[in-house]
Structure formats: structure tokens, C-alpha cells
Amino acid sequence: MMNRRTFLETASASACFTILPRHVLAGSGVVPPSDKITVAHIGTGTEGLREMPRLMAVPEVQIVAVCDPSKHAIGYRDWGTDDLLNELRTVLDKPEWMAGTEGTVPGGRDVAKNFVETYYATEQGGAFKGCSAYADFRELLDKEKDVDAVKIMTPDHLHGIISIACMKRGKHVIMHKPIANRLREAKLVIDTARETGVATHFMPWEANGSMDQVMAWINGGAIGDLREIHNWTNRPVWPQYTSVPTASTPVPEGFEWDLWLGPEAERPYSPDYTHMVFRGWYDFGGGSMADMGHYSLWTVFNALELGSPISVEPMLTHTCGLKNGIAYTVNNDFSFPTASTVRFKYPASGKRPAVDLVWYDGGMRPPAPELEMDKEEVPIEGMMFVGSKGKILAGFQLEDPHLMPQGSMPKDLVTPVRGRGQRGAVPSGMRQWIEAVRGGPQSPSSFLNAGPISEAVNLYAVALRTGKKLLYDGQSQKVTNVAEADKYLSREYRKGWDPRAL
Incomplete structure (x- = not known):
């Protein structure tokens, strides 16, 4: 019997396989749940929250868990008091979301869980309650064994250890810069990506200009x-x-x-x-x-x-x-x-x-x-x-x-x-990563290319x-x-x- 993860890993075996937009699949306007790449989002500070909607807008991806040592929105800083809150409200099309929190910069796993569930409930209808929340990424990995991939948006010193732990468990990885903030740890991250063969996406690739x-x-x-x-x-x-x-x-x-x-x-x-x-x-x-x-x-x-x-x-x-x-x-x-x-x-x-x-x-x-x-x-x-x-x-x-x-x-x-041209709604690196998750070749944004x-x-x-x-x-x-x-x-x-x- 083929489960969802096996499907994701073997789907590219078909010569005619292609990634289709939402409106094509199932005739319902969304990618069927069995086809989704499930993602745990590790790191829900201001940068994590600001990047989260870009991932959620990808039809083939669904966030099912969030993780951060901070539970509440306490002590976060940003470039403006309510800028991030208003950005997230705009994404949700809900001007009253998190009413009463104005003047406090949003952050933490409770805010992230609320945002994810509100987003998907609006998109998919009904009271969506499909997002778990954890303080410790190790507990997440122990309990969310069926998660396909992780996105790492933590402070720099945690990038290496979290990505290595995830890759050793067969999880595909999206990560913000840097690979690690120690040279030899960065090499270990890259070596682990090579040894495990998981699909990796190093986010700076999307912002690189053309040479x-x-x-x-x-x-x-x-x-x-x-x-x-x-x-x-x-x-x-x-x-x-x-x-x-x-x-x-x-x-x-x-x-x-x-x-x-x-x-x-x-x-x-x-x-x-x-x-x-x-x-x-x-x-x-x-x-x-x-x-x-x-x-x-x-x-x-x-x-x-x-x-x-x-x-x-x-x-x-x-x-x-x-x-x-x-x-x-x-x-x-x-x-x-x-x-x-x-x-x-x-x-x-x-x-x-x-x-x-x-x-x-x-x-x-x-x-x-x-x-x-x-x-x-x-x-x-x-x-x-x-x-x-x-x-x-x-x-x-x-x-x-x-x-x-x-x-x-x-x-x-x-x-x-001609360079890369304008990026579309789904950046090319993310699209290539999705293809790699489903059995295609590693993308140019792979950790394997980030050594020098x-x-x-x-x-x-x-x-x-x-x-x-x-x-x-x-x-x-x-x-x-x-x-x-x-x-x-x-x-x-x-x-x-x-x-x-x-």
C-alpha cells in the first residue's frame, strides 16, 4: 500500500509527471492533501513570520507544525511597531486579526500557530486545526515522523545542528542564511546533505542577481x-x-x-x-x-x-x-x-x-x-x-x-x-526544490553548491x-x-x- 510520503518520493517516476497549478488538480482549486509536501516551520520570530506567507502561497506545500523556544510575543523587535502585524493581516485579509495586540511586535510559536490555522481555515474552509506547536525541534522530530520537510528560520547558531538532525531523519530542508556560523559545522551540514540525498534549498539563491x-x-x-x-x-x-x-x-x-x-x-x-x-x-x-x-x-x-x-x-x-x-x-x-x-x-x-x-x-x-x-x-x-x-x-x-x-x-x-528575469509567485528555486523533493535532480540552490x-x-x-x-x-x-x-x-x-x- 502506497502512503503519502512514498507517493511524494516516487511520483517523478512517471515520464509525464509535472507540477500543476491549484486550479488544475482535483477540479477543486487546490492540490489534493495526499499530494502536499508537509512542512514543519522551525523558527517563528519576526523574520520567520515575515517569510512564512511566501511558503504558504506555494500550492504544493502545507505547514503542519511550528517550533520556537519562545511561546509568546515578548521582547521582539522590528523595523516598525505594527508593520509586521499589518503585513500578516493583509495576507489573511483580516484587518482585525490579533486585535488588541497592536503596539507589540508579533513573534513566537503561539502567534505562528494562530496565523497558520487562520490562513488555511480561510483558504480551505472550516475550522482548520491542523498545526501543532513545539518548543524543542527534537520533540517535533520525534512526534511528527510523517513530516516531509522543514524550513529553518532560527538564529544563525542553530542552523547547522537543526538541519543536520533533520536531514539524518530523511527530512528535506529549506534554510535561511547562513548554512552554519562555524566553518567546520557548515562543512558537516553540506556533507550530511550529500550523504543523505535529501532535497535542500538555501534561500539566498532567490535574491542573487545575474552575472x-x-x-x-x-x-x-x-x-x-x-x-x-x-x-x-x-x-x-x-x-x-x-x-x-x-x-x-x-x-x-x-x-x-x-x-x-x-x-x-x-x-x-x-x-x-x-x-x-x-x-x-x-x-x-x-x-x-x-x-x-x-x-x-x-x-x-x-x-x-x-x-x-x-x-x-x-x-x-x-x-x-x-x-x-x-x-x-x-x-x-x-x-x-x-x-x-x-x-x-x-x-x-x-x-x-x-x-x-x-x-x-x-x-x-x-x-x-x-x-x-x-x-x-x-x-x-x-x-x-x-x-x-x-x-x-x-x-x-x-x-x-x-x-x-x-x-x-x-x-x-x-x-x-538576458538574466534570470522577474521572479514569479513561486520563485524558481522553490519550484526546483519541489521537483527535487519529488525525486528530481538537486536544484542550483542546493546546500551542495554553497561550500565556497x-x-x-x-x-x-x-x-x-x-x-x-x-x-x-x-x-x-x-x-x-x-x-x-x-x-x-x-x-x-x-x-x-x-x-x-x-
């Missing part, structure tokens, strides 16, 4: 030999702390602090570690490059065949203080700097010569005197390709590339090259944390010149949290 036009100019000789890539962002847009929290703060009601810490060392609870601000801590986040570099650089890594860097050199801001009238520099190996510039050196590969990749954050930007000729300023975010004969300037995610100065653009090299970019963003953090230039051997995954850097390539797992034992 087609830039590569046409580079390959056509418009800027000579490529020498440098510069990429800069206005991040961070959250606090970067200059001291470790010391105030004694009660753990909020319904918040499982131990579960939120997960694999990281025990410490007293502080709201300055958690919602939104976790990205600024080396233990819990990945900094600005992990936040935005995946979006801007993954396509660049693929197009230029960037593998492992041979060196990583940081330049970063520091904090000073006074003690008894004597100035000192804060020894900060716990949080990312306010601003930094990090230079990666990549060896030659094939026809491509050796190239430097330079990342900037905190308002740092490269000089571009050529822009004066075009009466332009260096944008707050952007990307620049520097060659032996010229430069290409593009938006942060490769939007609207042009040669600098624009008058230098040869007419025979201005042929527009994951390595770079984790080495960025290690270089900043040590404050030293690192010489790196990609084959052994070791820093060869700074002994203390090695401990930052992995983490010491608390008892019960080693991903190899989950």
Missing part, C-alpha cells in the same frame, strides 16, 4: 584582466555591542532560554543576545557578511569559480575606554566590529587569474574616482569589478551594471544579456575575531599561521547538542 552581463564584459576584454571584486553594504542595522551583558534580567515567561542557547556555552539570559540583535555576536550570528554577502556574492563565486582563499586580511574598528584616567583598547573577541574591510585572496583558476575579493560593511566603501566623470557618488551599497584596463560598477546585488566611466563603454560590448560562499563568510568572522591576517589551507580547512584561530573554526558543543549525536 551574465558582467561576465560578457569581462570575457570580452572590456576591463582587461580581472584583478579585484569589491562588495559593500550599509549593514549592520542592529547594535554591535562593545561589552558583554552583565545586568541580571529575568527570563521572559514562556521563553526556553536553554533551548535558544542550543549548542553554545551556558550564560545568563539577556535580551541583548536574542531577537534581531543575535547577528552581532560571534557566538550566535555571522555578522554583516553572513547577513548580506550570500545575496550579493553567491552568483559571483559560481561565475568566477572561486574556491578556497589562500589568505584573509581584516581591517576593523575598535573601541577604547578609560580606567583610572588611563586609556585602553577593549579586547573584543565576542562581538563584530562597527565597521570592517576584509580582503580575501583567491588563486588563479583555469583561465581566470588570481583575484582579490574585498568586503566592506558599516559604511565603508572603496574609492571610485571615475564616478566623478559621470557626476555620480559611490552608492551606499554596491559592487565593483576592477580590471587591468577598466572597472564595472553594479548595484549591491548586481543590478544595472555599467562600465566606469560610462563614456568608456565600447559599443560592440553593450549587447544586453559558506567558507568565506565563516573565515570573515574568524579574521575579525582574531584581528589578524590569516593564511588558509582549504584542503585541510586549517589556518596555518595563527594558532588561536583554529578554535573559532568549530565550536565546543554543550552536552547533548553535538550534531553528530542528534
